Amino acid sequence: GENVEQHPSTLSVQEGDSAVIKCTYSDSASNYFPWYKQELGKGPQLIIDIRSNVGEKKDQRIAVTLNKTAKHFSLHITETQPEDSAVYFCAATSTDSWGKFQFGAGTQVVVTP
Amino acid sequence: NAGVTQTPKFQVLKTGQSMTLQCAQDMNHEYMSWYRQDPGMGLRLIHYSVGAGITDQGEVPNGYNVSRSTTEDFPLRLLSAAPSQTSVYFCASSRLPGQGGEQYFGPGTRLTVT
Numbered sequence: 001g002e003n004v005e006q007h008p009s010t011l012s013v014q015e016g017d018s019a020v021i022k023c024t025y026s027d028s029a030s031n032y033f034p035w036y037k038q039e040l041g042k043g044p045q046l047i048i049d050i051r052s053n054v055g056e057k058k059d060q061r062i063a064v065t066l067n068k069t070a071k072h073f074s075l076h077i078t079e080t081q082p083e084d085s086a087v088y089f090c091a092a093t094s095t096d097s098w099g100k101f102q103f104g105a106g107t108q109v110v111v112t113p
Numbered sequence: 114n115a116g117v118t119q120t121p122k123f124q125v126l127k128t129g130q131s132m133t134l135q136c137a138q139d140m141n142h143e144y145m146s147w148y149r150q151d152p153g154m155g156l157r158l159i160h161y162s163v164g165a166g167i168t169d170q171g172e173v174p175n176g177y178n179v180s181r182s183t184t185e186d187f188p189l190r191l192l193s194a195a196p197s198q199t200s201v202y203f204c205a206s207s208r209l210p211g212q213g214g215e216q217y218f219g220p221g222t223r224l225t226v227t
Contacts, residue, residue: 001172006155032210036218043117043203043218044156089155095210099144099163100171103155 002027004092006104013111019077021107023090026071030092033073035064038087038106047088048075080111114139117219119204125225126194134189134222136204142217144207145187146171147179149200150221156203162187194226 003026013019025033031052036044050057050064050073057064061080066073077084090104120135138145146161148171158171162181176198178190187206191198201223207216 009153032214034216041221043205043220045218046215049215091156095214098210098214099146099161099169099207101146101156101158101216102172103148103157105153105155 002030002092002100002102004090004102004104006090006107008107009105010108011110013080013109015080015082015111015113017080019075019080019084019109019111021075021088021090021109022072023074023092023104024070024072025092025102027092027094028071029094029096031094032092033064033066034091034101035062035075036089036091038089040086044089077109080109082111082113085109085111116140117204117206117217119202119219119222121222122220123223125227126191127227128194128196130194132191132194134191134202134204134224136187136189136219137185138187138204138206138217139185140206140208140217141184142206142208143184144209144216145181146205146216147177147187147189148203148205149173149198150203151200159189159202191224196226198224199226200224 034049038044063076093101147159148156160179204219
């Protein structure tokens, strides 16, 4: 089955700097890669996703890149703000086995003013 | 739309007791899933459903049962609670991948088994 590894487990950044979180996956059949943000006491919320037919996707200060050959994908947050502080999760699944998401262990991001 | 709702928000059980965690969605999503979240381990899939009457096991199904009699509801049953089932439980739903596939999560149920 799929295995997703996520690094780093914690990330401290100064406000205004960039943050990068990296994930690797094992199943070459995986073709959908979402990223979730989880604030304390709440459920995860989708912030951006990418499918295997594209290499990069941007949404304002957030971008995701995908390298299918190397089986890794990354989340980039630019101009970080204190409200970006949260736990971020990557996940992977395939449209052939939809609903069977495999999640990374999460990254605690702390943005200090 | 209320989105994905879960009840209760908190629950304390004694070892051996049974209970049902409720999950409902009002977005007419075909897919629904249950996850447990433990510190340092991300979210692990317990059971999932691709439509009413269809369920399948995820990564950690032992000790849990599910059923899907309607599109809206996907309850999770703990048959005989054990301390190892102390966790935060999240329900999620999504459309088919060809229709976007964004997965929406409920607010979670924090369960403690003593």
